[in-house]
Amino acid sequence: MRRLLLAAAALASLPALLATAEPAVAQARPATCARDLFQNEAALRRQQARLAGVANADQPTQCRTWREHVGFLQSARTVFATCQAGTEREQNVAMMDSDLAEYRALIASRCGKR
Numbered sequence: 001m002r003r004l005l006l007a008a009a010a011l012a013s014l015p016a017l018l019a020t021a022e023p024a025v026a027q028a029r030p031a032t033c034a035r036d037l038f039q040n041e042a043a044l045r046r047q048q049a050r051l052a053g054v055a056n057a058d059q060p061t062q063c064r065t066w067r068e069h070v071g072f073l074q075s076a077r078t079v080f081a082t083c084q085a086g087t088e089r090e091q092n093v094a095m096m097d098s099d100l101a102e103y104r105a106l107i108a109s110r111c112g113k114r
Helices: 002-012 014-019 023-028 033-053 059-083 086-110
Strands: none
Touching: 033 059, 059 086
């Protein structure tokens, strides 16, 4: 969850960063990046609330939520990889990769085929 908060903080500064990007770099990114990064930030906040909401739920509910969260992380990773550059991109993609590995291990150990 701490990583999600860090990612949310990073996302908050993205519109300003994208606005100051060099034109050649900005042209290489899809035109939808500003919107995609904004939506990613909002989705990140929703995911934080969902995960907190199932902290004391039964195992099937947690497993379902964790699996859905893996799907979200994959989508968020794609947005970061596509719409960011440099150190910020590297950090956010690495964070998503780490979170993906953690949730996949959690699912494998606690959920099996549920």
